[in-house]
Structure formats: C-alpha cells, structure tokens
Amino acid sequence: MKVVRGMLVVAGMWLVAQGAVRAENEYTFIQLALLPPQLQLADEKMDIKGLRLEIYGRNANVSALDLGILNETTGKFGGLGFGLANFAGEDSGGIQFAGIFNQAHKGFSGAQVGLVNHAGKMKGIQLGLVNIADDMDGLQIGLWNQINSKDLWYVLPIVNWKF
Numbered sequence: 001m002k003v004v005r006g007m008l009v010v011a012g013m014w015l016v017a018q019g020a021v022r023a024e025n026e027y028t029f030i031q032l033a034l035l036p037p038q039l040q041l042a043d044e045k046m047d048i049k050g051l052r053l054e055i056y057g058r059n060a061n062v063s064a065l066d067l068g069i070l071n072e073t074t075g076k077f078g079g080l081g082f083g084l085a086n087f088a089g090e091d092s093g094g095i096q097f098a099g100i101f102n103q104a105h106k107g108f109s110g111a112q113v114g115l116v117n118h119a120g121k122m123k124g125i126q127l128g129l130v131n132i133a134d135d136m137d138g139l140q141i142g143l144w145n146q147i148n149s150k151d152l153w154y155v156l157p158i159v160n161w162k163f
Helices: 002-021
Strands: 027-035 047-059 062-073 077-088 092-113 116-127 130-147 155-162
Touching: none
Parallel strands: 027 047, 047 062, 062 077, 077 092, 092 116, 116 130
Antiparallel strands: 130 155
16 A cells, blocks of 8 residues: 555656646756656756756756756856756866866856866866866866867876966
C-alpha cells in the first residue's frame, strides 16, 4: 500500500510539473531531464528560472540552482551550477562547481571551481588543476594557469592574474 501511495504522489507531482511547463510562458521554474531533447520535462529552447535537476539537461537560458551530471546552457547562465561538467554558451555569471570540467564559451563573471576550467573572458576567480582564460580580469589558482591575452608570462604554475 505504501508503494502504491508513493507512486501516486510521484505521478501527481509529475502532472503538476507538466502543467507548469506546458503553460505558454517562455520559461518554467523547474526542469527535470535525463537526456535532451526527448527525455526532459521542459523543451530545450525554454528558459529555466528556479531549479534544474538532470543527468544531462540542455536549455536556452538558466537562472537557477543547477544540479546534474552534465549541465548545458546554450544561452546565458546565472546561478549556482553543480555537476561533473558545466557548459555556458553566452556571457554568464555565478559559480560553476564541476568535478571535471567548466566551460564558459564567451564571458563568465564569478567563480569556476573544477579540475579544468575554461572561459573566453573571465572576471573573477578560477580554481582548478588547469585554468585557461582567453582574457582575464581576476585570479587563477592551480597547477597550469593560462591567460592568453597576457603579453608576458601568460602561463604560470600555482598563481596567475591579470587586472
């Protein structure tokens, strides 16, 4: 009986979430995803403002707590991202925590913490074994720290900076 009751609660929550996502808004407050585009609650072109939980999720713009294994934002990301890998497509900000890899294709303001961090234009701090920024306004701490826009000493061990 407890199993049936639990299944009914989960089914009810799923229906409520489906109703919230299927509204004619361009965004939703929650995303549940296994694999885009078919196995996620909200369409990958929708914005998420609230909470995104996924194995692998992809959305346009995300302003949320982002918890998953592979978190992909094709547009702007703003919030706190925890995953094995975090990808942001446009200028973004917040904190990206990754077990393995953080990528901000354009600009990122805030902090990237992971084994490997990469940003186009980084404003803030990168903490990891390998940190790479095309341009930097901040600090890198790790074994390999690379700021491509520096004329001299663009790769340094332990600490690198450009302000």
